[in-house]
Amino acid sequence: MTDANTPLRIAIAGAAGRMGRTLIAACAEQPGLMLTAAFEHAGSGALGLDAGVLAGLPANGVAIAGDDTLAATLFDVLIDFTGPAATLAHAAACAASGRALVIGTTGLDATQKAELTAAAARTPIVFAPNMSVGVNLCFALLATAARVLGDDFDVEIIEAHHRHKVDAPSGTALRMGEVVAQALGRDLRQCAVYGREGQTGARPRDAIGFATVRGGDIVGDHTVLFAGDGERIEITHKASSRLTFARGALRAAAWLKNRPSGLYDMQDVLGLR
Ligand SMILES: NC(=O)C1=CN([C@@H]2O[C@H](COP(=O)(O)OP(=O)(O)OC[C@H]3O[C@@H](n4cnc5c(N)ncnc54)[C@H](OP(=O)(O)O)[C@@H]3O)[C@@H](O)[C@H]2O)C=CC1
Ligand SMILES: O=C(O)C1=N[C@H](C(=O)O)C[C@H](O)C1
Numbered sequence: 001m002t003d004a005n006t007p008l009r010i011a012i013a014g015a016a017g018r019m020g021r022t023l024i025a026a027c028a029e030q031p032g033l034m035l036t037a038a039f040e041h042a043g044s045g046a047l048g049l050d051a052g053v054l055a056g057l058p059a060n061g062v063a064i065a066g067d068d069t070l071a072a073t074l075f076d077v078l079i080d081f082t083g084p085a086a087t088l089a090h091a092a093a094c095a096a097s098g099r100a101l102v103i104g105t106t107g108l109d110a111t112q113k114a115e116l117t118a119a120a121a122r123t124p125i126v127f128a129p130n131m132s133v134g135v136n137l138c139f140a141l142l143a144t145a146a147r148v149l150g151d152d153f154d155v156e157i158i159e160a161h162h163r164h165k166v167d168a169p170s171g172t173a174l175r176m177g178e179v180v181a182q183a184l185g186r187d188l189r190q191c192a193v194y195g196r197e198g199q200t201g202a203r204p205r206d207a208i209g210f211a212t213v214r215g216g217d218i219v220g221d222h223t224v225l226f227a228g229d230g231e232r233i234e235i236t237h238k239a240s241s242r243l244t245f246a247r248g249a250l251r252a253a254a255w256l257k258n259r260p261s262g263l264y265d266m267q268d269v270l271g272l273r
Contacts, residue, residue, distance in 0.1 A: 010253060011037035011075035013090050015064050016046035016054060018164070019081035019104060019242060024055035026246035033250060035062055037073045041086065042066035077102060077253040083166075084108045088115050095119040100256040102249050103127040106171025120263035124256050128266040129171025131248030135222065136266045138237050139179050142224055145233060146183035153226040153233070154203060155180050160213035160221040168212040169194065176224050177208050 010027055014020040015038035027035045038051040044064070052060030065073065067086065071093045077100045080087050087105040094101050101119075106129050108116065116127060130136065146155070157180075159173040169177075174188075181188040186206055193209045203209075213221075220239040225232060239245070248266060255269045267273045 007032055007034035008254060008257060009034055009036040009074060009076045010250070011035075011039065011070070011073065011078045012051075013039045013067060013070070013078055013080040013086065014082035015051055016040050016044060016049075017081060019245060021055045022242040022246040023079055023081070023249060024051050024060075025057060026243055026250055028052070028055075028057055028060070030247075030250050032254065035060060037070075037075050038062050038064050039067040039070055039073075039090075040064050042068050071097065076100065077256055079104075079249050079253055081105055081249075084112050088112055088119075091116055091119040091125065095122040098123050098261075100253070100259070101125045101127075102131075102252045102256065104129075104131055104245065104249055107167030117263055121261060123261050124259040124264065125262075126252040126256060126264045126266065126269060128248075128252070128269075129175050130220075130245070131252065131266055132237070132239060132244040133248060133270060134239075134244070135172055135237050136248075136270050136272055138222070138224075138235055139175065139267065140272050141235055142176055142179045143183045145224075145226060145235060146180045149226050149228065149233070151184065151205065153228040154205070154207070154209075155184075156209040156211065156225045156227065158211045158213070158223045158225065160215070160218045162218050163215055165214060168214070169210045170212075170220065170222070172220065172222050173210055173212075176222060177210065180224065181208055 010033050012020050012023050040046045046064045049064050050059040051062040079102045080090050081104040157173050159170045177188050191206045191208050193207045223234050223236040225234050252269045
């Protein structure tokens with residue numbers, strides 16, 4: 001890692017993607033951070049393009065490289081918004097060289113999450129389904145709401161995202177479900193209901209329901225509905241720009257400087273734990 005006056009060297013994986021391009025732009029506005037590498041998969045049509053130009057900025061001299069060069073490239077923190085398989089490969093490479101990671105990728109299954117936990121024994125990793133301050137505040141609000149409202153209120157989680165999103169429910173919605181389930185002493189694996197159709201029967205009182213909407217360019221909306229007899233409470237977050245996620249990821253990268261190995265999330269970064 002670097003000393004206080006040396007810029008932190010940032011690498012971005014998934015650089016040509018929606019989040020990758022936003023991260024390149026956000027990095028350019030952040031003092032103390034310097035983009036030194038940008039990766040795509042080895043067959044990507046973006047290889048060789050200038051990262052700044054890709055993000056709609058002036059050229060910055062960082063050419064998009066194949067991730068097969070990642071292990072041999074100089075950087076301090078890799079910020080990864082790709083897909084589960086690519087993220088795990090990148091985490092293994094970073095763990096082997098003790099380099100820190102910020103991971104925003106969602107859709108990892110339990111086995112893949114366990115693999116990430118193993119990598120975090122060798123290097124510091126921030127892994128969070130949502131890097132925005134607002135969503136992370138919502139997690140804290142949800143825990144309080146669930147504790148106060150208890151089992152008398154039915155919990156339903158509704159999320160909406162753009163037409164390109166490949167995983168459902170969103171990682172954020174699932175984390176919201178985990179937070180509520182934990183506060184209510186339930187196991188989300190037992191009580192989650194993912195969509196409903198046909199003769200469903202009455203709603204089990206302990207169910208936590210998920211509903212997914214996909215369409216257009218919706219950046220990311222999440223609502224947790226607590227529905228009781230005679231009143232309803234809704235806690236809603238709406239992201240209107242990916243910059244909110246990108247700025248959070250860069251904040252996490254700076255926070256990782258000189259941290260010991262371990263698996264962290266944005267609650268740690270924001271001091272909300
Ligand atoms: N935690 C958070 O705050 C947020 C998390 N996300 C999550 O981030 C992930 C990415 O989202 P988004 O940017 O919209 O998706 P995109 O599909 O736009 O971007 C992913 C990029 O990663 C590339 N990629 C695939 N494999 C590799 C590889 N081996 N090495 C390097 N790059 C690779 C893809 O290339 P190609 O298209 O050619 O396959 C693509 O350019 C998703 O899991 C999403 O849910 C998104 C927003 C916020
Ligand atoms: O794919 C996205 O776009 C987003 N994914 C994250 C998730 O799955 O929770 C976070 C954000 O809502 C945008």
